Structures are given as C-alpha cells and as structure tokens.
Amino acid sequence: MGLNDKQVNKNRNFFQSLMHALGGVYSLVSTERNFRKHITLAVIAIIMGIWLQLTINEWLWITLAIFVVVVAEVLNTVVESIVDLIVGHHYHDEAKKAKDVAAGGVLIAAIFALVIGCLIFIPELMHEFHIHL
Template identity: 45%
Template sequence: MDSKDKNVKKNKHFINSLEFALVGIRTVFEEERNMRKHVLFGVLVFIASFLFRLSHQEWLWIILAVFIVWIVEIINTIFENVVDMVTDFHFHPIGKKIKDMAAGAVLVTSLFAALIGAMIFIPKIWALLFS
C-alpha cells in the first residue's frame, strides 16, 4: 500500500480495534480446520473441568493450557498467511521452514496442554473408576 493512501490511518477508537480483533478471531476460526478442532477440544476440557470440580489451582493450569494452544494456532495461521502472501503461493524452501517451525510450535504447545490435562484428569478418572 502506498503511504499516501487516505484510507490508511491508525485506529484511534477502542471499539474499532475490538471489532477488527473479533473479525480476525472469526476469520481464523472459519478458515482453519485445526483451530476449530482446538476450540472443540478446549470446550470439552472446560466441560470436564466443571464435571470434575477442579480446584482453583487446577483451573488456572487448564485455562493456561487451552488458551496458549489457541494463541499459538492463531500465530501459526499468521505465519502461514504471510508466507503465502510473500511467495504468492509458490514453493520456497525458506517459506517451508517457516511454516514447519510454526506448525512445530503448535505441536509442542498441544503436547504441553495434553501433559497438563493428563496430570490433572488421570488421577481423577482413576479414582472415579477404582474407588
């Protein structure tokens, strides 16, 4: 974009900034299948957390784990879109590295969340089954 473009100016109103942020969240949810899966699993974990009546401390870990997966998935999508924009959807080895590393970040974060979930829920499920 040309810096002389009259439609380009900084958002000065909170409501406008909030609206653009919500459009961004809706866009990643609508366009990214993996984001929809992460949201579904997160909601299921929140339901399980209510059912198992987690402690305050356990809730904090669950909320952290779920939200960090969502945030990293959004960042992964940003990297994918920037690479596609810069390469005009043509293969480039550096673009592939960027996309692979961003996907790796989502994987590591998801494993972190699964570990947190296992540490919190496995003892509760075990106690429920064998008490």
C-alpha cells in the same frame, strides 16, 4: 466494519480496533480447521472440569494449556498468511521453514496441553470411578 472493509489507515478509536480484533477471531474460527478441533477439545476439557469439580489450581493449569494452544494457533495462522502474501504459490525453502516451524510450535503447545490434561484428568477420573492402582 469487518475484515472485508478496505481500510489501510490506523484505527480511529477503541471500538474500531475491537471490531477488527473480533473479525480476526472470526476469521481464525471460520478458516482454520485445526483451530476448531482444538477449541472443541478445550470445551470438552472445560465440561469435564466442571463435572469433576477441579480445584482452582487445576483450573489454572487447564486454562494455561488452552491459552498456550490458542496463542500457538494464532501465531501459526499469522505466519501462514504472511508467507502466502510474500511468496504466493511459489515454492521457497524459507517459506517452508517458516510454515513448518510455526506448525511445530502448535505441535509442541498441543503436547504440553496433552501432558497437563493427563496429569490432571487421569487421577481425577480414577478417583471418580474408584480405581485404585
């Protein structure tokens, strides 16, 4: 009951829906190189957060930043798949626009995450290493 089955009718129960959703996450991790890079950065941020003992407020921002990037990557992958399904390997201006806008969404989300990361981690690291400006 993974992504490789040939089911086209509706899922019969919650378990079947869950299996297909997990298959979607697996597909994202296994096929999307940029997604794996973002997940690696998220894991580094979480490890640093544990080390620096972030406050609950700081964790909320870090969590938001991670999920914004993940959601943008999910939408980007969906757009790429649908565009490829529709136009295949034929060049089309609208296909280019859809893919570039979706990639732009990931870029904007990544910049948001970078800003959040800098705002939280730079002061925490300065405090940790007794750096005063």
